[in-house]
Amino acid sequence: MTGPLTLRRAEKYGFCAGVRIADRTVRKLAADGRRGQILGQLVHNERVVSDLVQLGFGTADALDGVENGTIVFSAHGVPPSFHRRALERGLLVVDTTCPFVYDVHEEARQALEAGYHLVFIGDRRHREVIGYTRDLDPEAYDVVLTAADVARIDFERYPKVKIFYQTTLNSEEYEQVARAIEARAAEAGRADTICYATKENQDAARALAADPEVDCIVVVGGRHSANTRHLWEICREIEPRSHLVHDSGDLRRTWFEDCRTVGVTAGASTPDAMIEEVEAAILEAAP
Secondary structure (H helix, E strand, O other): OOOOOEEEEOOOOOOOHHHHHHHHHHHHHHHOOOOEEEEOOOOOOHHHHHHHHHOOEEEEOOHHHOOOOEEEEOOOOOOOHHHHHHHHOOOEEEEOOOHHHHHHHHHHHHHHHOOOEEEEEOOOOOHHHHHHHOOOOHHHEEEEOOHHHHHOOOHHHOOOEEEEEOOOOOHHHHHHHHHHHHHHOOOEEEOOOOOHHHHHHHHHHHHHHHOOOOOEEEEEOOOOOHHHHHHHHHHHHHOOOEEEEOOHHHOOHHHHOOOOEEEEEEOOOOOHHHHHHHHHHHHHHOO
């Protein structure tokens, strides 16, 4: 390598607005002396979760495990019944659900009232999708992620279908799945509930990986963050020397051999401080 190593960030990266607001809300509660629990992880980032535990907001795996005090609903959202159940238990609810997620809940409700069968494109195990579906009659919806999943549905049972996307997905990458639904359904419409922050981060990651001046890429994010892993997969398809890290401890000096410019991007659950920490460590690790 000749010359100093330089860094280049993607144009869009890191905390989306919904996650940033959720994080700030809980930190402000802690600063005001409040303590409580968060239903599931506020964001899929181990460092953030650990920080919030130190501030007095631990993670509750289930609502029934919260006996008293404050319960925080994360940006991923919860089934509507959880609000009622929390109030019945005497809990103070702090709701940080992302507005885009609420849009999906509302449009799904309207579609059901209009007689649509709901098809969610997403991961049925993801908390966001569980939030949409847990309160519904199992006969009222399906969750798919591939065209093969679509093929297993008997669409002759449904006069009309409404398609929804998990907001952490880029709808363009699941166009084949949506078209498979439309090809099999008698009538199908798509809900206008796209999270543009997800699309912008992914498009920026794609552009970074395609930049001829970028020799390798580091993607920063939580180990269990689906959107961070997807950013890494996008980069890796274009630039094989793309690496997924949680923090600076995951970096390897050998990654930067023969690199002059390292591209950096981060998932929507990654705070700015972690990105800066990783960037400083990359410069220190440079041969």
